[in-house]
Amino acid sequence: xxxxxxxxxxxxxGMSEYQFLAVATISVIATVxxxxxxxxxVLTNLSGVLDRWGKDVQISCYxxxxxxxxxxxxxxxxxxxxxxVAAVTYVSKDEALQQFGNSIEGLDRILADLDTNPLxxxxxxxxxxxxxxxxxxxxxxxxxxRPEFQALDYSxxxxxxxxxxxxxxxxxxxxxxxxxxxxxxxxxxxxxxxxIYARRDELAIVALVGGTKWxxxxxxxxxxxxxxxxxxxxxxxxxxxxxxxxxxEVQDSLGMALGPDLMVFxxxxxxxxxxxxxxxxxxxxxxxxxxxxxxEAL
Amino acid sequence: xxxxxxxTKVYRKTGTALEALDLSFDEGEFAFITGPSGAGKTTxxxxxxxxxxxxxxxxxxxxxxxxxLHPRSVPWLRRNMGVVIQDFRLLPRxxxxxxVALALEVCGLKQADIQQRVHAALDRVGLRDMxxxxxxxxxxxxQQRTAIxxxxxxxxxxxLADEPTGNLDQELSxxxxxxxxxxxxxxxxxxxxxxxxxxxxxxxxVREVQLADGxxxxxxxxxxxxxxxxxxxxxxxxxxxxxxxxxAQGDCIANQEERPDSRPEDEDWQAQEDPGEEASI
Numbered sequence: 001x002x003x004x005x006x007x008x009x010x011x012x013x014g015m016s017e018y019q020f021l022a023v024a025t026i027s028v029i030a031t032v033x034x035x036x037x038x039x040x041x042v043l044t045n046l047s048g049v050l051d052r053w054g055k056d057v058q059i060s061c062y063x064x065x066x067x068x069x070x071x072x073x074x075x076x077x078x079x080x081x082x083x084x085v086a087a088v089t090y091v092s093k094d095e096a097l098q099q100f101g102n103s104i105e106g107l108d109r110i111l112a113d114l115d116t117n118p119l120x121x122x123x124x125x126x127x128x129x130x131x132x133x134x135x136x137x138x139x140x141x142x143x144x145x146r147p148e149f150q151a152l153d154y155s156x157x158x159x160x161x162x163x164x165x166x167x168x169x170x171x172x173x174x175x176x177x178x179x180x181x182x183x184x185x186x187x188x189x190x191x192x193x194x195x196i197y198a199r200r201d202e203l204a205i206v207a208l209v210g211g212t213k214w215x216x217x218x219x220x221x222x223x224x225x226x227x228x229x230x231x232x233x234x235x236x237x238x239x240x241x242x243x244x245x246x247x248x249e250v251q252d253s254l255g256m257a258l259g260p261d262l263m264v265f266x267x268x269x270x271x272x273x274x275x276x277x278x279x280x281x282x283x284x285x286x287x288x289x290x291x292x293x294x295x296e297a298l
Numbered sequence: 299x300x301x302x303x304x305x306t307k308v309y310r311k312t313g314t315a316l317e318a319l320d321l322s323f324d325e326g327e328f329a330f331i332t333g334p335s336g337a338g339k340t341t342x343x344x345x346x347x348x349x350x351x352x353x354x355x356x357x358x359x360x361x362x363x364x365x366x367l368h369p370r371s372v373p374w375l376r377r378n379m380g381v382v383i384q385d386f387r388l389l390p391r392x393x394x395x396x397x398v399a400l401a402l403e404v405c406g407l408k409q410a411d412i413q414q415r416v417h418a419a420l421d422r423v424g425l426r427d428m429x430x431x432x433x434x435x436x437x438x439x440x441q442q443r444t445a446i447x448x449x450x451x452x453x454x455x456x457x458l459a460d461e462p463t464g465n466l467d468q469e470l471s472x473x474x475x476x477x478x479x480x481x482x483x484x485x486x487x488x489x490x491x492x493x494x495x496x497x498x499x500x501x502x503x504v505r506e507v508q509l510a511d512g513x514x515x516x517x518x519x520x521x522x523x524x525x526x527x528x529x530x531x532x533x534x535x536x537x538x539x540x541x542x543x544x545x546a547q548g549d550c551i552a553n554q555e556e557r558p559d560s561r562p563e564d565e566d567w568q569a570q571e572d573p574g575e576e577a578s579i
Contacts, residue, residue, distance in 0.1 A: 017391075057535075163417055209448065210377035211404035212370075256524050296349075 010219035011226055014195050022227060025191045029231025029281055030238065032180040033274050037239040039173045040266055040274075041247060046166055048264070057132050059141050059154040062120040067148050075148055076123055084131040084140045089124045093117050120150060135161040183283055187283025188227060192220050196293050207297035216297035221286045227280020232275040238263070239274075299326040299488050300346065300456070305355035305365075307341050309513075315341040317512045319355070325455070326486040328479060330499055332569060333509035339492035342509070347381055348372045359456070367563045377405055380449025380457040380487075384464035386441045388433040388448075395420065395429040398448045399420075402428070405452070419451040423477060439470035443477065450481060457481065459491040475502060 015022040061079075063072065072090060079088045091099070096119040101108030131140055137159070141152050196203070206216050243265050266274075292298050307316040309459055316338040323329055329414040331339045343567040344350040345357050348364055364375055380401075388397050395416050402412045420426045422531030423443040433441050442462060459478060464473035474493070475498050482489045493499065499506060 201387070202389055204398060205389065206404060207373075207406055208376065208381050208387065209401040209452075210375070210379075212373045215373075215404050235334040 004218075005216075007218035007222045014199065014219060014223050015226065017196060018198065021191050021194060025188055025227045025233045026234060028187050029184050029228055029278055031232035032184045032281075033232055033235035033278055034238045034242070036087045036173075036177050036182060036277070037235055037270075037274055038242060039177070040270055041239070041243060043166070043169060043173060043229060044266060044270070045264060046169065049162075057127060057137055057159065059125040059127070059137070059144060059152055061125060061144060061146075061149045062151045062153070063121040063122060064148055065120070065152050068119075071148060072123070075146065078131065079123060079125055079144065082140075082143070084127055084136075084143075086128045089126075091122045091124055093121045096120070096122065103155065112253035116273070120172060134163050136206055184231075184281045185285045185288065188224050188282055189226070189288040192224055192286045192289040194292070195223060196289060196295060196298070197218060200295060201294045203297040207295075211297060213298060216295075217290045218289050220298075224282040224286025225279055226282065226283075228278040228280065228285075229275065230278075231282070232278025235274060235278065236271060299323055299327070299360060300490075301356075301358040302342075302345075303356045303358065305345065305352045306356060307338070307345065307350060308353045314512050315355050316345075316352075316509075319512075319514055321507065321514060321517070322488065323488055325488055326482065327505065328489045329451045329483040329491070329505040331490055331507050331509065332494055332499055332501070333515075334494060336511070338512040339494075339509060340460055341490055341512075343381075343490065346456070346458055347376055347379055348560040367454040373404070377401075377452055378454050378456065380446075380452065380454040382442070382445050382459040382462045384461040386433070386445045386465075388441055388444055390432065390434055393432060394425060394436070394444050394447075394537055395432050397433065397444055398451050400453050401448050401451050416452055418445075419447040422450065422481075423447045437470075442466060442470075442474050446474070446477060446481075450485070450487075453485065453488055457487050457489045459489070461495075462491060462495055463493065463495055463498060470494060471498060472501065479504070483519070510532055 030261070061075075063075075067075070076088050076090060079085055094117065097117050098108075100119060101111045104199060125140075125144065127137065129138060141154055144152060203216055227277055300320040302319045305316055305319040306314065308314050319338075326435055331342055333339055341350060346359070346366070348367055352365050354366070356363050358399070359375075365487060389400075389551065392400075398416045398419055399412050402415060403475075407415075417426065418490070420429055420539070423446050425440060425443050425447060428436060428440060428444075433444060436444065442465075446462075449459075454459055455477070463474050466474060478491060480504060481487060482502070504520050506518045508518070
């Protein structure tokens with residue numbers, strides 16, 4: 001049986017006969033997948049930042065001035081028994097001042113001039129991974145409320161806003177991605193429709209000499225699949241270049257603030273998914289045209 | 299072999315193309331289907347290769363009602379047929395050999411088998427040396443020979459030719475028709491040729507089925523033709539009368555000796571093309 005090689009030969013011949021159309025289609029698929037890939041890189045990395053921040057989420061419980069060592073020890077032990085809590089660390093007034101002084105260069109010299117230490121001592125509560133989502137952190141913080149604490153701080157607004165921003169970004173990516181992929185399917189469909197039109201004489205002969213529908217369809221489906229795969233490959237190459245020369249630049253600028261692993265490349269499953277998306281777009285586009293064609297052979 | 303039983307075909311746009319047609323062809327028979335434009339010649343052939351379905355009645359090949367064939371089975375029917383049409387239907391960007399090979403590629407044959415059979419078919423139609431030429435580099439007659447090679451490469455039991463000489467001059471027309479007649483002898487294939495070329499009809503001593511306005515108006519067997527135009531019975535009464543007499547056999551009896559050395563003058567009695575619905579495959 002040589003239908004497979006025949007279909008491949010016909011598909012390649014079809015693409016070489018209408019090179020401009022093939023190149024245009026591959027370019028559009030590559031552009032769409034590049035956009036989606038870039039979006040995926042941004043989303044993956046922004047999510048990574050949220051995960052890292054989540055791991056760092058700790059609730060600072062600032063102690064009243066008049067709590068003695070015994071009181072601190074009792075409170076620490078009490079908090080450590082809570083099921084959501086991973087660890088509790090005591091930060092004395094002096095340690096707090098020292099940490100604050102170290103946070104910005106030169107600040108320690110300014111702070112040394114102070115007569116009194118204005119910073120309160122605190123218990124830093126780190127949560128177990130299962131309780132690090134913004135809404136859970138807020139819940140745990142509520143249960144930590146004690147009269148011995150003058151204030152609780154866990155930067156919850158920041159985290160929540162960031163979380164919401166990411167959710168919105170994911171939704172936008174999904175909507176935009178769907179639209180872009182639909183447009184790509186439409187375009188492949190049109191290219192294949194033109195290919196069918198250009199080869200209508202051949203299709204009439206194929207029908208006349210007893211070619212089955214699959215014999216007639218296969219070259220067009222292979223052509224669509226090839227265009228989709230090539231579009232996917234081109235998009236991967238461009239994505240790598242984009243990551244190398246644009247995203248890593250961003251990392252150099254923002255890495256200090258957002259952590260050293262900002263702008264990692266996509267993991268292998270995501271790259272395979274992009275290629276598969278290209279293949280699916282090509283096949284689906286070709287199929288829509290082949291199935292709607294009124295040629296007898298198809 | 300082939301039977302039309304009370305077949306009527308009505309096109310929505312152009313009306314009745316065939317009406318109550320009762321007709322049969324034997325295995326290995328060569329027959330002309332003739333009549334003026336719009337007589338229903340092309341429709342008759344289209345019904346045989348299932349490009350059209352009858353509005354009523356049945357078309358049978360070897361007892362099988364192809365008029366009720368499932369669309370998925372049509373390709374298998376056509377693989378057992380060779381179809382040749384006036385405009386050759388060759389792919390201009392493919393070589394002669396590739397054009398012929400297409401009929402075998404659809405069957406999924408191996409390349410080695412394809413090559414061998416294509417060469418044999420091209421050999422048979424006298425085009426072996428032209429295998430690697432493009433159709434555009436060939437004469438009209440050579441192009442039609444290529445189409446015939448494509449039609450016979452599968453060794454079909456039925457060959458249908460719709461105005462195969464319509465685009466050719468008289469000399470080439472006789473060559474092509476002679477080739478078809480020879481093939482009928484060699485392969486024992488049933489060959490039906492739709493034509494309104496009076497020169498061909500007169501030159502070949504084969505059965506002549508005459509249509510007009512979609513009806514069967516005459517059916518002249520080869521022997522009757524040779525004896526001076528008797529008409530085959532087309533009504534039940536005529537059939538009953540005819541049954542009492544010995545039936546003439548019309549099998550593939552093209553009388554090549556009668557083929558004129560000097561070609562008859564151009565006197566196609568209908569120069570116009572068939573109407574739209576019959577113009578294409």
